[in-house]
């Protein structure tokens with residue numbers, strides 16, 4: 001596996017693939033890799049038969065709305081590189097902030113994401129999706145992949161990136177891959193390693209509540225369902241920020257089960273000082 005720190009070196013490595021129109025799979029990450037990330041790498045390299053699978057590790061400062069969150073974000077680069085090599089990744093880009101955002105280059109993205117950007121994570125983390133759109137657009141321009149692999153755990157992020165790719169007419173197919181869970185149902189996340197043992201034991205209530213929501217939706221109104229879900233999370237000692245049901249395509253919040261053909265339930269909750277998110281198509 002090759003490790004590149006400079007954009008121009010990675011592009012020189014990729015030139016023969018571009019010349020021959022070969023499929024390139026790309027997995028952007030912020031490091032602290034777990035099986036969820038590695039499943040994306042494996043999908044790209046083994047299942048989808050991309051000739052080349054590239055990952056990036058870059059903790060993007062522009063998507064953190066709180067500087068303390070950026071400082072506390074786990075960083076495990078040595079372990080990450082070993083995991084990527086084992087999973088079948090051919091090259092990794094680990095750029096500096098200056099490589100991604102060189103002075104003089106305007107990387108800001110101005111798109112109206114409408115509901116996709118204003119509800120849930122968009123409402124609770126102001127500026128977050130602007131930062132995600134900025135870095136993903138820049139990384140896609142650098143790597144020029146044919147396939148982009150992202151995890152369903154960040155459901156709203158995947159829809160935002162699809163809209164970005166569509167708006168800029170980039171010839172890239174955006175693949176949403178299933179959430180990978182621990183045995184007890186907790187969605188894998190780089191943030192999980194920061195959970196105290198007590199909150200680690202409580203956190204699976206998030207998955208259980210999403211599963212319960214699947215059953216509750218037959219019996220109660222959307223309002224009641226959200227209230228039941230919030231109460232269940234609180235009873236376990238978590239501090240939920242939201243539990244919302246939305247149209248799975250547009251993310252418009254729904255008031256009635258007949259408002260959308262496909263409904264996604266999305267949740268964000270604090271387990272101590274760690275913010276966890278999860279979702280399920282119900």
Ligand code: PAF
Nearest residue numbers: 028029030060132135154
């Ligand atoms: O999901 C993430 O880890 C990040 O938001 C991403 C897509 C790598 C952009 O920094």
